[in-house]
Amino acid sequence: MPNPSTTSDDILHCARALIVEGGYNGFSYADIAKVVGIRNASIHHHFPGKSDLVRTLVASYREEAEHGLAALEQHVSDPVEQLRAYVGYWEACIGDGTAPFCVCALLASQLPQLPEEVAREVRAHFRALAAWLSSVLERGAKQGRVRLTATADVEAEIFLATVHGAMLSARAYGDAGMFGLVTRPMLERLAVPQ
Template identity: 80%
Template sequence: MLGPTTTYDEILSCARSLLIEGGYNGFSYADIAKVVGIRNASIHHHFPSKSDLVRTLVARYREEAEAGIAALERQVADPADQLRAYIGYWEACIADASAPFCVCALLASQIPVLPEEVALEVRAHFRALSAWLTSVLERGARQGGLHLTDTAKAEAEAFMASVHGAMLSARAYGDPRMFGVITRPLLERLTARG
């Protein structure tokens, strides 16, 4: 059961929304203070610097993603269905605007301007997601439900890039349906009978 939201959690939640809207340099502590209704000093008490705040935000995001993947692994046995569920999760988040963009994908596009400790967290997310996708694709190919045209690792990287690119296209076109337009053929190719 979740306890009451703390100021710490409110700051992270607000920062996450602002980050998705405008990127790393698109918000300040003053913006957060205004939304949360606290003073800048209160934010500095919890997060001495913006890099501390965003590093913590990305670390929490990674924990949430890992917990979501673990739940998916427990609830869905078939590798093809796991890929469908993963894409379905993002399709729903983009459609209802609850999480219209992967925080780490957004930050990856800004790595040249990110503090190193934030960039390290972002890279760790990509490595973990790639490792999971690789394992799903390997399992699916072994079981015969997924048909790979390259190594599982290369397919995982292409799958991840396609999903993140589909998020970008949906945002660029202002049309959440673009995500499915791009990801559906990807799943169809992987699950097609050879």
Template identity: 65%
Template sequence: MANMTSTSDEILGCARALIVAGGYNGFSYADISEVVGIRKASIHHHFPSKVDLVRTLVARYREEAEAAIAQLARQEPADQLRAYTEYWAACIGDGTRPFCVCALLASEIPVLPPDVVLEVRAYFRLFSAWLTSLMEQGAKQGTLTLSGTARSEAETFIATVHGAMLSARAYGEPSIYAAITRPLIERLTAPRQ
């Protein structure tokens, strides 16, 4: 994907914004054509079908997430958890950065094409593995206090963060996100008693 053209990048960026605004079925190639200023045939040249487009978008999104996770690796587990929640707090707070496209697509899994579902699930598996590893490392170091297994804590963390995003969006109040995620971080980083 490193050799994708800038037109491909524009198409992907537009598709991402349209998915965030209206979901998988909330846009068409005609919408992208209008926004990007190219013909639908040009979009089909880069992405023969909508499935190809969204599958590529989610795969690239996962690659970006992997790179971000790699950059956090030098930090302590608790700091990585904070950085992850703070990233989404900033996105939700300023409204100009993108909402988690995979969280939105996950809510549409029953109606998504199977190839897109595979990519969305791969994204969540990536985060589950990363967070499970963080939970294990933090518990071993004594910097994180787990209530259950590392895996169950990782899944709880994912569900809480993504649920907080959706709640903030549903209420139209960015502060809801922090009100939900702050206690989660506080619980995980509380000293053992």
């Protein structure tokens, strides 16, 4: 049985949705209070300032992503299938609207405007994700499953940029299908035919 949500969980969930919708500066505590059904003072009790809230949100998001990648590693051993599963996760989220954009990708586009403690968390998310992708690509190349045209580190950055760019294209065109249109050729380029 799942744990019941707490007020701080509800605040974080609401903030995440509002950030995906309008970015760091696109919401206020008043917006959260209205959605969650609490007073602004209650939000300040849990998160004294907006930077505290968003830093906690990004740290939680990073932890969630790390758990998801660890679970993927446990259940899928083939590197190409791991890459497909990662892309497939986002394709499903964008398609059904559950997570139409990566919170950290959106915040990364606003780095110059973010408080430093939030920016650090966003950068840490990208570093961790790039390291995981690099390890998958490197393992895939050693197994003869992945074709690299650059180092695994560079390919990981290309992969990240393609996935996040595909999210942007899907949003810009208002067409979830754009995500797959952009990411499929990348996966085909990387996968060695069996």
